[in-house]
Amino acid sequence: MSAGNVVAALRAHARWRWWEFALLAALLVSWVALPGHALLLNEIAILALFAVSLDLILGYAGVVSLGHAAFFGIGSYAAALFAKLVMPDPLVGMAVAVAIAAALGAMCSVLILRGTDLTRLMVTLGVASILYELANKLDWLTGGADGLQGVVMGPLLGQFEFDLSGRTAYAYTLVVLIVCLLIARKLVHSPFGYSLQALRDNRLRAGSIGLSVNLRLVAVYTVAAAMAGAAGALLAQTSGFSSLDVFEFHRSAEVLLVLVIGGTGYLYGGIFGAIVFKLLHDLISAWTPQYWNFWLGLFLVVLVLVGREKLLRPRTWFGAKKP
Amino acid sequence: MLTLLFDGIAYGMLLFVLAVGLAVTLGLMNFINLAHGAFAMAGGYITVMLMNRLGVPFLLCLPLAFVGTALLGALLEPTLYRRMYGKPHLDQVLFSIGLVFMAVAGVDYLVGSTQQNIQLPEWLKGRFDIAWIGMGKYRSFIIVVCGVLTVALQWVLAKTRFGSQLRASVDDPRVAGGLGLNVNRIFLLTFAMGSGLAGLGGALGAEVLGLDPGFPLKFMIYFLIVVSVGGTTTLTGPLLAALLLGIADVAGKYYVPKLGAFIVYTLMIVILLIRPQGLFARAGGGK
Numbered sequence: 183m184s185a186g187n188v189v190a191a192l193r194a195h196a197r198w199r200w201w202e203f204a205l206l207a208a209l210l211v212s213w214v215a216l217p218g219h220a221l222l223l224n225e226i227a228i229l230a231l232f233a234v235s236l237d238l239i240l241g242y243a244g245v246v247s248l249g250h251a252a253f254f255g256i257g258s259y260a261a262a263l264f265a266k267l268v269m270p271d272p273l274v275g276m277a278v279a280v281a282i283a284a285a286l287g288a289m290c291s292v293l294i295l296r297g298t299d300l301t302r303l304m305v306t307l308g309v310a311s312i313l314y315e316l317a318n319k320l321d322w323l324t325g326g327a328d329g330l331q332g333v334v335m336g337p338l339l340g341q342f343e344f345d346l347s348g349r350t351a352y353a354y355t356l357v358v359l360i361v362c363l364l365i366a367r368k369l370v371h372s373p374f375g376y377s378l379q380a381l382r383d384n385r386l387r388a389g390s391i392g393l394s395v396n397l398r399l400v401a402v403y404t405v406a407a408a409m410a411g412a413a414g415a416l417l418a419q420t421s422g423f424s425s426l427d428v429f430e431f432h433r434s435a436e437v438l439l440v441l442v443i444g445g446t447g448y449l450y451g452g453i454f455g456a457i458v459f460k461l462l463h464d465l466i467s468a469w470t471p472q473y474w475n476f477w478l479g480l481f482l483v484v485l486v487l488v489g490r491e492k493l494l495r496p497r498t499w500f501g502a503k504k505p
Numbered sequence: 506m507l508t509l510l511f512d513g514i515a516y517g518m519l520l521f522v523l524a525v526g527l528a529v530t531l532g533l534m535n536f537i538n539l540a541h542g543a544f545a546m547a548g549g550y551i552t553v554m555l556m557n558r559l560g561v562p563f564l565l566c567l568p569l570a571f572v573g574t575a576l577l578g579a580l581l582e583p584t585l586y587r588r589m590y591g592k593p594h595l596d597q598v599l600f601s602i603g604l605v606f607m608a609v610a611g612v613d614y615l616v617g618s619t620q621q622n623i624q625l626p627e628w629l630k631g632r633f634d635i636a637w638i639g640m641g642k643y644r645s646f647i648i649v650v651c652g653v654l655t656v657a658l659q660w661v662l663a664k665t666r667f668g669s670q671l672r673a674s675v676d677d678p679r680v681a682g683g684l685g686l687n688v689n690r691i692f693l694l695t696f697a698m699g700s701g702l703a704g705l706g707g708a709l710g711a712e713v714l715g716l717d718p719g720f721p722l723k724f725m726i727y728f729l730i731v732v733s734v735g736g737t738t739t740l741t742g743p744l745l746a747a748l749l750l751g752i753a754d755v756a757g758k759y760y761v762p763k764l765g766a767f768i769v770y771t772l773m774i775v776i777l778l779i780r781p782q783g784l785f786a787r788a789g790g791g792k
Contacts, residue, residue: 246595293774297781299594300537304733305777307726308770315767431722435602442599476610482603486596487588 196371205450206360213353220348226460227355228416231362233440233452235409240438241447242370243402244382246299248434249306250410252290252313255428257283257411259317259324262333262424270336272354272419276412283411284404291403295396307431314429329425333418344420351420358416362409366449369405378402379447439482442490508640509756515644517751518651519713521744523706523724524731525658526699528743531732532675536586537594539601541703541728542721543608548574548704549711549720550612553621563626567650567708574704579697586696587689605721613718621716647709654702659740671695730773736783746784 212223232254239245260279265272293305317324324330337343342350369375381388381395389395418424427433436459444455462481467474527541548570555561555569585604589597625643662668674681674688682688707716714724727750735746750769757768776784 240595246598248598293778297777300531300729300733301777301781303537303594303598304726304729305774307729308774311726312767312770312774315764315770319763319767431725435606438599438602442595473610473614475606476614479603479606479608479610482599483585483607486592486600486603487585490596490599 192376202450205453206363209356209360209453213349213356217347217349220352222460222464224348224352224355224420226456227352227359228413228420229437229440229460230453230456231355231359231416232410232413232437233444233455234359234363234366234449235406235413235452236437236441237446237449237452238366238370238402238406238409240441241449241451242375242378242382243399245294245399245403246303247294247306248303248431248438249308249310250406250437251429251431251433252306252310253283253287253407253410254414254417254433254437255310255313255317256286257414258418258424258428259330259414260411261415262330262418262422263323265335265419266330266333270334272335272338275419276358276415279415279418280408280412283414284408287404287407287411288400290407291400294403295399307434310429310431310434314426317426317429324424327426329423331423333422333424335419335422344422348420355416355420358412362412363449366405366409370449374398374401439478442485445490509759510752511640512644513752513755514748515641515647515751516713516755517748518648518655519706519710520727520731520751521747522651522654523703523710524728524743524747525740526696526701526703527728528732528735528740529695529699536590537597537601538586539598539725539729540604540608540721542723542725543605544574544578544700544703545707545710545724546608546612546716546718546720547577548707549716550616550621550707551704552708552711553623553716554616556623557621563623567705570708571701571705574707575697575701577704578700579693581700582693582696583689587692605725608721609718616718618718621711623711623716625712643712647713650709654705655740655744662740667691667694726770730769734773734776734784742783 209227213220216223232250235253236247236250239247239250257279260282261275264275264278269275290306290309293309294302297305318326320326321328335344338350338354342353344350370378377388377393377398380391381393381398385395414428417428440455440459441452442455443458444451444453463474466477470477523545524541526544527538530536530538530541551570551573552563552566555566556563561569585600589600592600628642630642662671670681670686670691673684674686674691678688707720714720730750731743731747734750735743753772754766754769757764757766761768
């Protein structure tokens with residue numbers, strides 16, 4: 183394959199597909215078409231953004247994290263505290279929350295460079311646990327176990343109030359989600375994105391052809407942390423509340439599941455996963471509210487036993503070969 | 506001061522017995538089993554049920570908890586766990602988180618979400634003072650039982666035929682199989698033993714650690730700390746790590762209650778940052 187062919191092949195990979203346009207259009211249409219469900223849609227969009235941020239490190243860089251909620255939580259608390267103590271403008275708050283989450287991500291990324299999968303699991307889990315403890319103990323600042331109350335959000339751009347129906351909130355979340363998606367898409371189709379996939383598949387080999395593995399991991403981890411922080415900030419800003427459960431293990435596990443349902447490593451998995459997950463959640467919770475976790479667990483076990491790649495490729499269900 | 510040290514040691518020994526099974530699955534089979542706490546919880550609940558509903562004496566409950574959870578492990582290993590050994594770590598993590606969620610909700614459904622209490626026999630209550638060190642009787646009991654178990658385990662691994670078969674299967678399952686060892690059966694037995702020990706630890710610890718359906722999630726990180734900090738190549742590594750963790754946790758909660766579990770997590774991250782393979786890992790060991 184000559185150099186020209188390689189460039190052409192990479193370009194073809196990065197081309198916009200029709201279904202990507204369809205998906206973005208569907209997201210925009212949902213705001214107009216389903217005004218009564220704006221609150222649920224808002225939750226789905228936040229979860230989707232959170233899952234997309236995890237996809238960057240799990241699907242592209244191959245880092246298994248059990249503590250991604252750390253960045254979601256820090257974004258959430260940062261946005262809520264900023265609105266309460268400094269100024270109520272949501273956009274400035276968002277910028278601050280993203281910056282803080284990114285800074286934390288950059289600091290924590292040093293921790294995931296060494297060791298085995300187990301070490302990384304433990305370290306990510308540990309960071310989330312430390313933040314949970316901090317938020318719990320610093321109750322003069324965060325409200326401790328009662329959550330941070332009394333957050334009043336200013337109107338968006340100075341004129342759109344966050345109302346009870348959640349339509350403003352959903353529009354806001356949607357815009358942030360799409361902006362982040364576009365950034366992530368640009369990123370993974372750049373040479374940087376391809377080098378991430380190279381080091382996911384074989385870190386040693388990627389290093390020996392001259393990629394600076396560690397710098398790339400730090401960069402992608404920081405970006406992913408910033409996006410997770412944005413998702414957390416959205417949650418705090420649109421609900422006007424932040425509580426300890428943003429740091430909980432449950433949230434990290436949930437986002438992992440969402441991503442796995444949707445499929446890793448192609449960027450849109452988080453969105454599909456979030457839609458399926460939230461709808462399932464609503465369905466099963468209505469049927470048996472207390473034991474929803476049981477069905478979630480069963481689903482996970484079956485999913486892994488059957489093979490999670492198969493779920494995404496209906497063609498392989500009936501014995502056809504994997505593409 | 507010395508009482509704190511004593512409590513810390515008791516806590517650490519307990520953690521070791523709880524986590525040693527996990528060290529085995531992680532070290533031997535390179536399998537990340539987050540559901541280990543669920544076995545410990547099973548042991549705790551077996552004890553509580555037997556004591557409170559059937560009136561079985563406490564000392565008899567302990568071996569029953571061991572046997573019960575070992576059987577559970579022996580049932581789950583060939584049906585579910587064995588298929589997971591070769592899979593990527595992400596799959597193993599998802600699978601075992603799924604099991605934890607099922608166990609938590611299942612126990613909640615069957616027994617209820619309230620905290621369960623164990624009525625200790627009279628001779629284990631109270632404390633005695635030797636040279637101004639107050640030692641709880643129950644905690645001394647834990648130390649003795651766990652100490653005996655540790656020595657026994659070490660002996661089994663180092664001296665018996667089964668121990669050498671196990672070590673051979675760990676080092677290279679294919680060659681061990683080629684030499685005529687039934688590797689699957691050895692792993693099955695080992696997994697059952699590990700689960701049984703977790704169950705026993707859960708039964709012993711129900712009084713100290715508390716027992717409710719959230720148990721596997723609450724202590725998952727502790728077990729993982731013991732194993733990842735201690736390394737998985739020896740038994741002494743996890744033992745020392747468990748003691749360190751136990752003492753640090755008890756002392757930390759006593760002297761600086763404001764910081765809570767903070768100290769333990771920070772300590773773990775720092776240790777893992779400096780020695781990613783664990784404190785006591787063999788050079789070049791680990792996978």
